Amino acid sequence: MKLLVTGGAGFIGSAVVRLAVARGHRVVNLDALTYAACLENVAEAAESPLYAFEKADIRDAAALERIFAAHAPDAVMHLAAESHVDRSIDAPGDFIETNVTGTYTVLQAARRYWVQAGRSDGFRFHHISTDEVYGTLGATGLFTEETPYAPNSPYSASKAASDHLVRVWHETYGLPVVLFNCSNNYGPYQFPEKLIPVIILNAIAGRPLPIYGDGSNVRDWLYVEDHADALLTVLETGAPGWSYNIGGENERTNLELVKTICGILNELRPGAEGSPCRPDRLRRRPPRPRRALRNRPVADPPRAGLAPVGDGGGGAAAHGAVVSRQRALVAPAAGADRGRRAAGPGGVAWRFWSSARRGRLRPSWRGSGARRRSASAGRRRISPTRGPVPRSSAGPGRRR
Numbered sequence: 001m002k003l004l005v006t007g008g009a010g011f012i013g014s015a016v017v018r019l020a021v022a023r024g025h026r027v028v029n030l031d032a033l034t035y036a037a038c039l040e041n042v043a044e045a046a047e048s049p050l051y052a053f054e055k056a057d058i059r060d061a062a063a064l065e066r067i068f069a070a071h072a073p074d075a076v077m078h079l080a081a082e083s084h085v086d087r088s089i090d091a092p093g094d095f096i097e098t099n100v101t102g103t104y105t106v107l108q109a110a111r112r113y114w115v116q117a118g119r120s121d122g123f124r125f126h127h128i129s130t131d132e133v134y135g136t137l138g139a140t141g142l143f144t145e146e147t148p149y150a151p152n153s154p155y156s157a158s159k160a161a162s163d164h165l166v167r168v169w170h171e172t173y174g175l176p177v178v179l180f181n182c183s184n185n186y187g188p189y190q191f192p193e194k195l196i197p198v199i200i201l202n203a204i205a206g207r208p209l210p211i212y213g214d215g216s217n218v219r220d221w222l223y224v225e226d227h228a229d230a231l232l233t234v235l236e237t238g239a240p241g242w243s244y245n246i247g248g249e250n251e252r253t254n255l256e257l258v259k260t261i262c263g264i265l266n267e268l269r270p271g272a273e274g275s276p277c278r279p280d281r282l283r284r285r286p287p288r289p290r291r292a293l294r295n296r297p298v299a300d301p302p303r304a305g306l307a308p309v310g311d312g313g314g315g316a317a318a319h320g321a322v323v324s325r326q327r328a329l330v331a332p333a334a335g336a337d338r339g340r341r342a343a344g345p346g347g348v349a350w351r352f353w354s355s356a357r358r359g360r361l362r363p364s365w366r367g368s369g370a371r372r373r374s375a376s377a378g379r380r381r382i383s384p385t386r387g388p389v390p391r392s393s394a395g396p397g398r399r400r
Contacts (some may be wrong), residue, residue: 001235002026004073006058006106007080009033011190012128014041015228016077021045023232028071031080032057036191058102064109072117075124075235076110078103081159083130084193088155099158100165103127107169114175125177126235127166131245132156133181145181145243176240180231183247187224195254199261204269209262215255222248 003020007013008029020027027045031037033055045051052071056063058080080102082088082095110125117123134143135150151157163179170177186196202209230246238244252260 001074002028002071003075003077003235004028004030004067004071005077005079006030007037007078009037009039009041010079011036011041011187012185012224012227013077013079014189015187015224016079016231017042017051018045019225019228020232021048021050024050025232026050026052028052028054028067028073030054030056030058030067036083036193038189041189058106059097061105061109064105065112068109068113072113074122075126076106077126077128077231077235078106079128080106081162083155085132085153085155086193088153088158092154092158095154095158096161099155100161103162103165107165107175111169111173111175119174121176123176124235124240125166125169125175126180126231127163127177128180128182128231129159129163130156131181131183131247133160133163143181143245145245170241178234178238178240179243180234181243181245182227183220183222185222185224185227190224195257196261199258200265203262203265209258211254211258215253215258217254218251219254219257220247221250221252221257222246 003025005013005017005020005027008017008027009031013029013031017027017029022045027050029042029051031053033039039046039053042051046053054063054067054071056067058064080098082098088095107125114120114123131143132153133149133151133156134147135152135156137143149160149163151160163181166177166179169175186194190197192198192201199209226248227246234244
């Protein structure tokens with residue numbers, strides 16, 4: 001299969017590119033190479049004859065038309081996006097331009113290509129989004145695909161808008177789309193403006209460790225290569241017109257996360273000057289406006305977490321992505337079947353990630369069990385004319 005991956009030099013996009021090439025897919029990496037992108041992220045894939053790179057902006061319709069015509073992809077995996085909440089508060093216009101206008105331009109280019117190719121049943125447009133579109137959770141509950149959208153930042157609002165565009169291009173034009181909403185990703189090559197690389201690099205350098213509020217916000221953490229595995233699995237086995245939530249079943253408060261990272265780094269660099277990670281270095285910052293807490297996915301894989309592993313090293317332990325219950329985007333016809341590498345002195349940050357354990361993907365639509373869901377449970381189809389199919393009576397799991 002030939003994949004056109006937008007944003008393939010970024011953090012999540014590069015993980016998809018590396019894994020797709022390793023599995024024998026042909027990959028065209030389309031990236032504008034903005035501040036958070038780096039071609040070093042895909043250096044190992046770039047050596048393969050299966051890999052091609054196109055430098056282009058997703059808002060450039062002419063460039064997109066040329067790239068579609070030249071490469072004739074079987075599927076689009078749209079990951080290019082502005083994705084930092086703080087930056088969206090300071091400069092919301094950039095997020096509207098990239099996440100909304102850019103997604104519209106990619107959808108239009110994909111639709112023209114798909115129509116000219118005879119509306120192939122095998123073509124797919126996969127849109128990768130975030131669970132932040134659902135807003136904020138309280139002390140209990142979780143997000144599901146039925147959760148109403150309630151974005152609380154310019155970033156999440158722009159991603160919600162792009163999700164709606166994807167749904168509309170499926171409903172109005174029939175474009176075969178699949179939508180993903182994921183929880184917080186972590187892992188190698190993450191741009192050092194996000195929480196985990198910031199804590200690692202500041203701890204190594206002996207600088208203060210910033211944390212918002214009292215550190216009690218709960219997030220679900222998903223190892224980036226498990227996320228890439230989930231995306232490619234759904235690409236191969238999922239159905240168009242459905243949305244999927246992807247999480248890691250790996251919840252902890254920000255304060256717990258920082259303390260865990262400190263423990264790992266203190267084992268990696270015991271006694272080194274400036275390296276110990278101490279509580280007195282924590283610096284509390286005012287909370288961001290209505291920052292969303294994270295969900296825990298509906299499934300029951302082995303528990304995951306950050307912990308020292310291996311022979312004296314440390315790493316991030318993750319046991320695979322969880323793809324939760326699905327929702328169809330529109331009603332069927334009558335009678336139809338229902339970042340750059342966060343490296344530091346001595347390569348400690350890289351060793352932190354390279355020692356990470358990887359687990360198996362365990363999608364919830366496979367197998368059975370008290371908390372697993374079959375392909376027909378816990379989903380709904382959205383249509384302005386027919387309304388949703390009644391929801392499953394199976395309730396969601398709970399969260400701390």
